[in-house]
Amino acid sequence: MSDASLHASPYENEAQFGDYFALLKPRVMTLVVFTAFVGLLAAPVGVHPFIGFCAVLFIAVGGGASGALNMWYDSDIDAVMKRTAKRPIPAGKVSRDEALAIGLTLSVFAVVFLGLATNWVAAGLLAFTIFFYVVIYTMWLKRLTPQNIVIGGAAGAFPPMIGWAAATGDISTASVLMFCLTFLWTPPHFWALALFVRMDYDNATVPMLTVTHGRRATRRHILVYTVLLAIFAIGLGFTQVGGPVYLGTSLLLNALFLKGAVQIARRDEAQAEADSYKVEKKFFKLSLLYLFAHFGAILVDAGLDRLGVWG
Amino acid sequence: MSLVKEHELHKRRRGRNIGVGLVLAAFIAIIFGLTVVKVTRGDFQMQQQQGVTDGN
Incomplete structure (x- = not known):
């Protein structure tokens, strides 16, 4: 027995509170919180501030719960990918059973309390989001189709719709278009990243478009989704959540985003490698600003509208 | 050894x-x-019964 093993604590690998929190995918949760908050505030019905706070919190907890269930199911592929190998389950900090128990408990908690705090339409949408992300995406389609990013993006697109439903109790054109904004934004955002970052999805046998259909097809896919995104994003400006700030922001950002997507589609790998994927990297950075600025503009227009600036 | 000594686990x-x-x-x-x-x-306010408001 070595000296080191004599002094090694048997509790060294025991989970800390942060490990359980990491199961909820806090980085993904920030997008959920922001977009749900915008959906809630953009709605034409006022909500009591404390109820609004609780609604966003329960939506975030529901999103976190689906993250825990995703980690429970995907622990085998997380273990073989460098990016995910340090997650609590592959790192040996939290057991799969614990992750399953936390995920299921928090899912039920979030749905029931969102229903009690606001209404059952919002709660139903949250329950469907968790089901969609865990069963449809994680368990069924993620390992089956290279369109997995599109399907996963749908799950991440529900929060503004749930926020809207928490305030109004229904689903409207504006809330569906807010869903479409994140849904159609996810594929070009992720595929641009996949073009310049070497991902080890192959080791995990997860089909990625760049591998199954090639990088040329991925470039074309980025352009198609960006065109569709521009139509829906600008269309959202003509609904009740749109205003001058949103329309101006959307027109400018979609023009820039389309320009970037056209450049990506026209380039080949030799050109991209020659300038170290400069255009793809710029497009990816713009995609981060794109989503934040669109939802931010909705928030600004809602604020200005409440202050009576637009009459 | 004191009774209050904390174990590493704690x-x-x-x-x-x-x-x-x-x-x-x-x-x-x-x-x-x-x-x-x-x-x-x-x-959580209970709705008044029709009969009570009508005075029946």
């Missing part, structure tokens, strides 16, 4: 226990706050 679990305690305290505060808001807004 030291390691302190952070976890404090975290769970704070989550539970936040849960109680949220439920209390929600109840206060709902009651003061009249969400």
Whole structure:
């Protein structure tokens, strides 16, 4: 027995509170919180501030719960990918059973309390989001189709719709278009990243478009989704959540985003490698600003509208 | 050896226990706050029976 093993604590690998929190995918949760908050505030019905706070919190907890269930199911592929190998389950900090128990408990908690705090339409949408992300995406389609990013993006697109439903109790054109904004934004955002970052999805046998259909097809896919995104994003400006700030922001950002997507589609790998994927990297950075600025503009227009600036 | 000597296990679990305690305290505060808001807004007010208002 070595000296080191004599002094090694048997509790060294025991989970800390942060490990359980990491199961909820806090980085993904920030997008959920922001977009749900915008959906809630953009709605034409006022909500009591404390109820609004609780609604966003329960939506975030529901999103976190689906993250825990995703980690429970995907622990085998997380273990073989460098990016995910340090997650609590592959790192040996939290057991799969614990992750399953936390995920299921928090899912039920979030749905029931969102229903009690606001209404059952919002709660139903949250329950469907968790089901969609865990069963449809994680368990069924993620390992089956290279369109997995599109399907996963749908799950991440529900929060503004749930926020809207928490305030109004229904689903409207504006809330569906807010869903479409994140849904159609996810594929070009992720595929641009996949073009310049070497991902080890192959080791995990997860089909990625760049591998199954090639990088040329991925470039074309980025352009198609960006065109569709521009139509829906600008269309959202003509609904009740749109205003001058949103329309101006959307027109400018979609023009820039389309320009970037056209450049990506026209380039080949030799050109991209020659300038170290400069255009793809710029497009990816713009995609981060794109989503934040669109939802931010909705928030600004809602604020200005409440202050009576637009009459 | 003193009876109050802390085992390494307890030291390691302190952070976890404090975290769970704070989550539970936040849960109680949220439920209390929600109840206060709902009651003061009249969400739980019972509707008066038709017969009573009609004076029958």
